[in-house]
């Protein structure tokens with residue numbers, strides 16, 4: 001099969017491309033490299049032993065996207081491309097709505113012209129909003145507290161409406177919880193530009209001496225240690241979930257959502273302590289004020305993905321901490 005991976009040079013996309021290539025798929029990466037490094041496709045090839053095709057483009061560029069579908073038969077698409085920083089989306093909402101919706105609508109129109117009817121969409125647990133009880137279950141009402149989150153809610157709705165009038169179309173909506181960690185080779189990982197927004201890349205930079213200390217956003221939450229609880233899962237487990245979703249799309253139609261999480265929760269301080277223990281490093285931190293929009297706790301009920309996608313996260317928090325550190329060590333040794 002030939003799979004188009006939009007945003008395939010990104011953190012989750014690149015790990016998914018490795019799994020696809022190792023499974024024997026042909027992979028076409030469409031990426032504008034606005035939030036990823038141009039050396040990622042070569043790293044993917046080095047791990048997988050096979051080259052992906054790379055098309056540098058903006059997925060919203062209809063002519064450029066048309067050329068990909070005109071040049072070869074695309075069996076399915078995994079759609080990662082999109083802006084994804086929650087805080088930033090509150091500062092530049094129009095850019096988020098324009099980018100995330102335009103890319104998706106252009107992609108769907110191009111797929112339709114070429115009879116491509118299988119899509120795996122990179123959604124997020126953020127669509128559960130602030131009011132649902134935990135653990136989150138597919139079928140719960142969706143909402144959002146940021147323009148980024150609203151784009152995910154809207155795109156899920158677009159796909160549901162599209163599937164309602166295109167009975168042969170399959171849209172698998174993967175709701176990611178908190179992906180962390182890196183490929184065991186150390187060649188791929190989460191290496192955001194600038195100061196990281198997310199916890200694990202921040203921890204890693206503090207441990208590497210690139211940032212002075214971690215600020216824990218809030219120590220007074222109603223949780224076992226006062227810090228927020230999240231459902232962290234290994235990015236390689238998450239990547240494998242996309243191959244299970246592609247398999248599911250071969251035999252199902254309609255828009256179907258699945259939680260990709262472990263069903264467990266870990267606090268900020270527990271993750272810091274695990275990282276220090278596993279890697280024998282120090283992560284100095286201070287307890288600061290709460291971050292706007294943060295929920296005290298959320299985690300997945302992963303039963304539907306287990307039963308219908310035949311997917312379960314296998315790697316431990318220790319694996320996530322070890323691989324995240326190995327990645328940054330590898331990057332630093334290359335510098």
Ligand code: WQD
Pocket residue numbers: 084086123124125126176177178179197198199200202214215216217218228229230268291294
């Ligand atoms: C985790 C916990 C922070 C940084 C976000 C998006 C979600 C998804 C994953 C895209 C929180 C705390 C963090 C720091 C801290 N992204 N923290 N100090 O907010 O659960 O989820 O990323 O799909 O949509 O919302 O992840 O890693 O930012 O934060 O104390 O310097 O770590 O307060 O409790 P989050 P996160």
